[in-house]
Structure formats: C-alpha cells, structure tokens
Amino acid sequence: MHSSRFSPASSIFAKDLRSEIRTRYALNALLMFVITTIAVILFAIGNETPAPEILSGVFWVIVFFSAMSGLSRTFIAEEERGTVMTLRLVARPLSVYAGKLLFNIALMVSLNLFTAVLYGAVITNFRIENYAIFAAAFVLGTLGLASASTIIAAIISKANTKGTLYPVLSFPILLPLLLSVIDATKKSVEGAPFSEALGDLQVLLSYLIAMTVVSYLLFDFVWNE
Amino acid sequence: MVKISLEVSGLEKVFNRRKVFSDISLTMRESDSLTITGRNGAGKSTLLKILSGLLSPSRGTIDFSVDQNPVSDGLRHRYIGFVAPYLQLYDEFSALENLDFFRKVRGLDVSRSSLLELLERFSLAERGAEPLRTFSSGMKQRVKYAFALLHRPPVLLLDEPSSNLDAEGIDAVYRIVDDQKQRGIVVIATSNAEELHRCDQVLDLDRIAPKSSIPV
Numbered sequence: 001m002h003s004s005r006f007s008p009a010s011s012i013f014a015k016d017l018r019s020e021i022r023t024r025y026a027l028n029a030l031l032m033f034v035i036t037t038i039a040v041i042l043f044a045i046g047n048e049t050p051a052p053e054i055l056s057g058v059f060w061v062i063v064f065f066s067a068m069s070g071l072s073r074t075f076i077a078e079e080e081r082g083t084v085m086t087l088r089l090v091a092r093p094l095s096v097y098a099g100k101l102l103f104n105i106a107l108m109v110s111l112n113l114f115t116a117v118l119y120g121a122v123i124t125n126f127r128i129e130n131y132a133i134f135a136a137a138f139v140l141g142t143l144g145l146a147s148a149s150t151i152i153a154a155i156i157s158k159a160n161t162k163g164t165l166y167p168v169l170s171f172p173i174l175l176p177l178l179l180s181v182i183d184a185t186k187k188s189v190e191g192a193p194f195s196e197a198l199g200d201l202q203v204l205l206s207y208l209i210a211m212t213v214v215s216y217l218l219f220d221f222v223w224n225e
Numbered sequence: 226m227v228k229i230s231l232e233v234s235g236l237e238k239v240f241n242r243r244k245v246f247s248d249i250s251l252t253m254r255e256s257d258s259l260t261i262t263g264r265n266g267a268g269k270s271t272l273l274k275i276l277s278g279l280l281s282p283s284r285g286t287i288d289f290s291v292d293q294n295p296v297s298d299g300l301r302h303r304y305i306g307f308v309a310p311y312l313q314l315y316d317e318f319s320a321l322e323n324l325d326f327f328r329k330v331r332g333l334d335v336s337r338s339s340l341l342e343l344l345e346r347f348s349l350a351e352r353g354a355e356p357l358r359t360f361s362s363g364m365k366q367r368v369k370y371a372f373a374l375l376h377r378p379p380v381l382l383l384d385e386p387s388s389n390l391d392a393e394g395i396d397a398v399y400r401i402v403d404d405q406k407q408r409g410i411v412v413i414a415t416s417n418a419e420e421l422h423r424c425d426q427v428l429d430l431d432r433i434a435p436k437s438s439i440p441v
Contacts, residue, residue, distance in 0.1 A: 008329070008330045008331075008332065011326060011329035011330050012330065015315070015318075015326050018318075019315065019317055019318070022317050023317055081313055081315070081316065082311060082312075082313035083313045083314065083315060085279060085311055085312055085313075086312045086313060086314065086372075087330075088279060089277060089278075089279060089302050089305075089307055089312065090302060090327055090330050090331055091330045092299065095330070224281070
C-alpha cells in the first residue's frame with residue numbers, strides 16, 4: 001500500500017500553495033506591504049534624484065522587510081491551526097523542510113519579480129545597466145533569502161513573540177547575504193563588467209549552499225519537539 | 226494477521242522538572258487492547274504521544290516490530306493511526322482533500338473511490354467535498370477517524386475517542402475498536418467510565434507510584 005508517485009515534499013508544497021491561493025493569507029499582506037513601502041519611498045524622494053547606488057540598496061531593504069512580514073507564515077500557520085502535530089505524525093522532517101522551502105522559494109520569486117517590476121517602473125532613476133549581474137544577484141539573493149527564512153521561521157514558530165523575533169533573529173543571519181546582494185545590484189546599475197561582480201556572486205552562491213545544507217541537517221532537531 | 230510487538234520499558238517523562246510519570250513498562254502483541262486512564266494531568270495524552278513517536282521519553286525505551294522486523298522510531302508513524310483532540314486537520318480543505326493530501330504524504334496507493342468509501346463509513350460521503358470549516362465538531366471528529374484509518378494501521382491510538390460524537394458516532398467508534406482488536410493493537414486514553422472496559426487491559430496512571438513498575 002506504500003507506493004505512490006507523489007513525493008511527500010511535493011505534496012506538502014502543493015498543499016501550501018493551494019492553501020495560500022484559497023486564503024491569500026501571506027500573499028495579500030506581502031503585496032500590500034510592497035505597494036505601501038514603494039509609495040512611501042516615492043513621497044520621501046519627492047523631486048530629489050537619489051543616486052542609483054542608493055536606490056539599489058533601498059530595493060533590497062524592501063525585499064528584506066517584505067520577506068520578514070510573510071515568509072514565516074508557512075510554519076506559523078501550521079502552529080496556529082494545530083496541524084503541526086498531524087504533519088509531524090505523518091511526514092518525515094526532511095519532507096516537511098523540502099516542501100516548505102519550495103513554497104517559500106515560489107512565494108519569494110513571485111514577490112521579488114513583482115517588486116522589481118514595480119520598483120523599476122515608478123522609481124525613474126533605478127536603471128539596470130548590466131542585466132546579467134542583476135539577474136544572477138536577483139536569483140541567488142532570492143534563493144538565499146528563502147532558504148535562510150525557512151529555517152528561521154521553523155525555529156521561531158514555537159515562540160510566543162513570533163512577530164518581533166523573526167526580523168530580529170533574521171537580521172544577523174541575513175546580513176552577509178544582504179551586503180553581497182546590495183553590492184552586486186549596485187554594480188549592475190553602474191554598468192560594471194560581469195567579472196567585477198564575480199566575488200559577490202560567489203559569496204551569494206556559497207551562502208545559499210551553506211544555508212541549505214545547514215538547514216537540512218538542523219531541521220530534524222528544530223521540527224521534533 | 227500481521228505479527229506486531231510493542232514493548233515499552235522503564236518509560237519516564239519529565240516536563241520542566243515535573244515528573245509526569247515514571248517506570249512504565251508494558252508489552253503488547255496483536256489482538257491486545259489497553260485502556261489508559263487517570264485523572265486530568267496524569268499523563269494519558271503524553272503517554273500516547275510517546276507511543277506514537279510525537280514525543281520522546283525522558284527515559285526508557287520503546288521497541289516496536291512488525292513481522293519480527295524492528296521498526297525505527299522515525300518510521301513508526303507508518304504503522305500507527307492516531308485520533309486525538311490535538312491532531313487537527315486543514316479547515317480550508319474538504320474532507321476528501323484532507324484525506325487525499327495525507328494519502329500522498331504517507332505515499333499510499335489509495336483510489337478516490339476508496340477514500341469515498343472510507344467517508345461513507347462515517348456517514349460523510351455526501352459532504353465530502355465541503356470545506357471542514359463548515360463542519361460541526363462531531364463531524365470533524367469523524368473525519369479524524371477516516372484520517373487515522375486511511376493506511377489500515379496495525380496500531381490504533383485513540384485519545385478521548387468519543388469526544389464530540391453523538392450516539393451513532395460513538396457506536397461507530399466502538400465498532401472500529403472491536404475491528405481493530407481482531408487485527409492489531411488498540412490503545413485508548415480516556416477518563417470516561419463507560420470506555421474503561423472496551424479494552425482487555427487497564428493501565429491506571431493514578432495508581433503508578435513513582436519508580437514502581439506496573440505490569441499490564
């Protein structure tokens with residue numbers, strides 16, 4: 001009876017996706033956060049024309065805080081609904097981790113694409129000169145952010161002060177990623193050659209691999225009790 | 226019938242320096258049934274959670290084997306069906322969607338018609354496509370039974386089995402308990418006097434003195 005073509009991880013991913021489409025719990029909050037933040041930035045800038053280097057930093061600040069407001073939902077929702085024990089009863093920890101990571105990647109990719117398009121459209125001085133650097137930094141930054149946020153969300157989901165603990169705990173862990181991704185984005189708006197951004201991109205790739213491997217090894221302990 | 230062996234030895238659980246119970250030892254084979262009883266806070270639910278693998282004991286061991294093959298702690302859940310108030314299903318999904326999700330996560334090859342048959346057993350087939358949030362507590366409890374029996378587990382753990390159920394639902398549960406006794410192990414945790422004698426053996430946690438072993 002134990003034979004099915006569906007892997008448990010993909011089933012958990014599909015369940016989370018379907019649940020999100022029905023409830024729009026994280027998506028609505030994240031979209032509203034991005035829209036209001038960009039609107040506030042527009043008001044703050046007024047008639048000024050900030051340097052593109054500063055705007056590339058502001059772009060990732062928006063991405064960081066929007067991730068902080070929504071990516072923890074995948075675990076917190078299981079805790080709040082009381083389904084976390086049921087999931088622990090039927091699924092192996094690594095299947096849960098892989099399913100939740102896939103969901104956070106999907107959420108983060110769609111959100112960051114939306115943010116990049118909206119930001120590029122309304123902030124007139126934010127012009128990408130080297131799309132290859134921007135694309136590589138965008139992909140690696142998004143994946144790294146999703147990977148780190150997933151394990152941090154699993155850790156804080158059992159705490160009483162989830163909302164405040166999440167960004168506080170995330171900041172030091174995400175700092176190396178943020179510094180490198182902001183630097184690489186800055187080079188993409190300056191039109192620097194790809195070779196100049198290689199150092200940052202290598203840091204981002206290493207961060208992604210290290211964070212995913214560590215999360216994979218740690219998740220068993222975080223998930224059980 | 227599958228040969229099952231559940232051997233618990235010297236089990237102890239401590240929460241924040243408070244000893245819930247200690248030195249519980251018991252042995253169960255297929256066709257054995259056990260009622261765990263005791264006052265509120267005696268550790269009935271904790272003991273069931275430990276047996277299911279949801280909690281680790283502070284001390285002691287659980288050896289579980291199927292057809293004389295030892296089953297590791299990480300795989301024990303495959304052989305256990307568990308109904309409890311703290312095991313919730315997804316409210317935004319229908320009963321069928323819930324069962325289908327758990328079927329996929331457990332890696333079971335069960336057809337949609339079998340899922341419908343399972344729901345029919347609990348008089349839920351007609352409302353199988355409606356979201357669980359529209360169900361009463363008793364109906365949700367019935368779906369939990371369908372969830373627990375989905376993989377035809379050789380071990381069935383029931384915590385407060387008749388809570389929220391009407392007379393018809395309670396009869397259905399007692400039939401499930403009797404069926405399970407024929408083909409595996411059933412353990413019930415209850416403080417309901419009527420349910421004490423549904424099983425062949427009784428473990429009263431109130432009567433376990435610290436550091437003493439009570440054979441069941």
